[in-house]
Amino acid sequence: MLHAMSTTALARRGSDIATRLRAGLLDVLLPQQCIVCGDFGASLHPECLTAFPPAEGSRCARCWRPVPTTWCERCASEGPDVPAFDALRTPFRFEDHARRAILEAKFRGITSHLPVLAGAAVEVIPPEWRYDAVVAVPLARVRERRRGYNQAAILARHIARATGVREHGRLIARVRSTPAQATLSAERRATNLVGAFAVRGVPPPAVLVVDDVTTTGSTLDAVASALKAAGAERVYVLAVARED
Numbered sequence: 001m002l003h004a005m006s007t008t009a010l011a012r013r014g015s016d017i018a019t020r021l022r023a024g025l026l027d028v029l030l031p032q033q034c035i036v037c038g039d040f041g042a043s044l045h046p047e048c049l050t051a052f053p054p055a056e057g058s059r060c061a062r063c064w065r066p067v068p069t070t071w072c073e074r075c076a077s078e079g080p081d082v083p084a085f086d087a088l089r090t091p092f093r094f095e096d097h098a099r100r101a102i103l104e105a106k107f108r109g110i111t112s113h114l115p116v117l118a119g120a121a122v123e124v125i126p127p128e129w130r131y132d133a134v135v136a137v138p139l140a141r142v143r144e145r146r147r148g149y150n151q152a153a154i155l156a157r158h159i160a161r162a163t164g165v166r167e168h169g170r171l172i173a174r175v176r177s178t179p180a181q182a183t184l185s186a187e188r189r190a191t192n193l194v195g196a197f198a199v200r201g202v203p204p205p206a207v208l209v210v211d212d213v214t215t216t217g218s219t220l221d222a223v224a225s226a227l228k229a230a231g232a233e234r235v236y237v238l239a240v241a242r243e244d
């Protein structure tokens with residue numbers, strides 16, 4: 001009923017719909033052009049992923065940092081600085097085409113290549129990972145409303161479908177809006193996120209957390225901390241790219 005809703009709420013709902021329509025329309029109306037080869041017809045050909053910078057070589061078994069040893073110094077310390085997640089994997093380094101593909105989804109409303117990126121992420125899931133639910137790192141509500149979608153949630157949906165595990169869309173919430181991470185120093189990033197995530201109800205024993213990109217890993221550490229505090233035993237993280 002219209003009179004039950006304030007004018008502000010109505011206006012906000014109107015602009016939500018407009019944002020979503022704009023994001024959808026960009027995908028439909030712009031002729032799709034591959035990020036890598038420039039050919040029209042798709043925003044990213046699966047075969048063009050071979051041009052992406054692979055996150056290969058020797059890496060830390062937990063945080064995926066490039067190191068010549070099994071564990072990086074931080075993860076080997078067993079101290080309080082060890083990330084709360086059990087392991088993280090990404091198919092790519094956050095450079096060149098991988099960087100561009102992620103930024104197009106983050107800031108330009110182009111999302112049609114996300115299923116291809118999700119497919120690449122699925123390929124690097126270690127065979128020993130067993131998880132009961134897939135969850136995306138949530139965006140702050142205000143930011144999601146402005147953007148019209150959460151690119152991590154789109155990735156999570158495709159990863160859940162491809163691996164036959166249910167996606168738990170409402171398990172994690174951002175409890176307060178945090179300043180955009182990119183504007184903060186590494187030190188501020190860590191403190192900014194303390195208590196930023198809340199888990200609704202009891203999580204299943206093992207959870208796969210999905211994000212588009214990881215830089216310092218502090219967001220994913222905070223999500224994993226929240227999940228473990230709520231009772232999760234194992235938390236795995238899958239992202240498309242890692243900033244080395």
Ligand SMILES: [Zn+2]
Nearest residue numbers: 034037045048
């Ligand atoms: Zn191509």
Ligand SMILES: [Zn+2]
Nearest residue numbers: 060063072075
């Ligand atoms: Zn490590």
